[in-house]
Amino acid sequence: MAYRPTARTEATRLAHRERLLAAARQLLAEGGYPAAGISALARRAGVATGSVYNHFASKQELLAAVFRHVAGHELSAVRGAVQARSGSTEQLRALVEVFSYRALSSPRTAWALLAEPVDPLVEEERLTYRRGYHLLAETVIVAGISAGELPQQNAQLSAAAVIGAVGEALLGPLSPVGARTDPEPVVESVTALCLRAVGARST
Numbered sequence: 711m712a713y714r715p716t717a718r719t720e721a722t723r724l725a726h727r728e729r730l731l732a733a734a735r736q737l738l739a740e741g742g743y744p745a746a747g748i749s750a751l752a753r754r755a756g757v758a759t760g761s762v763y764n765h766f767a768s769k770q771e772l773l774a775a776v777f778r779h780v781a782g783h784e785l786s787a788v789r790g791a792v793q794a795r796s797g798s799t800e801q802l803r804a805l806v807e808v809f810s811y812r813a814l815s816s817p818r819t820a821w822a823l824l825a826e827p828v829d830p831l832v833e834e835e836r837l838t839y840r841r842g843y844h845l846l847a848e849t850v851i852v853a854g855i856s857a858g859e860l861p862q863q864n865a866q867l868s869a870a871a872v873i874g875a876v877g878e879a880l881l882g883p884l885s886p887v888g889a890r891t892d893p894e895p896v897v898e899s900v901t902a903l904c905l906r907a908v909g910a911r912s913t
Contacts (some may be wrong), residue, residue, distance in 0.1 A: 734776040739819045770829045781839040798854025799910040806901045814893040861909040
């Protein structure tokens with residue numbers, strides 16, 4: 711008769727997995743993907759190295775899961791900020807500002823999400839992450855065009871340009887070998903650039 715996990719054993723398994731993910735997030739924030747090895751993860755989580763493989767078949771699978779979790783949390787935070795605003799200009803402003811300030815407040819994690827060289831399995835998650843932001847920006851721009859708040863334009867292309875501009879502008883300040891800068895002027899400049907790019911009216 712095949713073993714069927716009980717509710718209690720499943721809860722224990724999920725709690726163990728979350729413990730490993732939390733440890734991996736900490737290591738990612740401290741030193742990027744190179745710091746998040748299986749042995750280091752096991753030490754941080756306080757578990758045997760072999761037990762990690764009960765949840766993740768490989769380091770690549772683990773890092774993909776961590777990327778998915780962290781990136782999903784960031785996207786949800788930005789989406790919530792956008793939805794809390796009214797009008798396309800303010801929504802786009804929220805998207806750029808919240809994304810940028812959150813990235814600059816956790817530069818090592820943001821670098822790992824945006825630019826650090828990764829395994830193909832993690833790169834797939836990165837592409838999904840980027841598509842989420844593109845879709846969010848496109849939705850705001852389409853609504854702005856429909857409401858007459860933004861001029862006619864290719865919303866899909868404009869959204870890609872906005873997200874690309876934000877990511878590119880933050881690479882220098884986020885780089886592990888770059889000098890840390892005051893976030894406010896960086897975010898103000900990037901936001902102004904993106905608003906001008908889509909023809910948003912100043913408020």
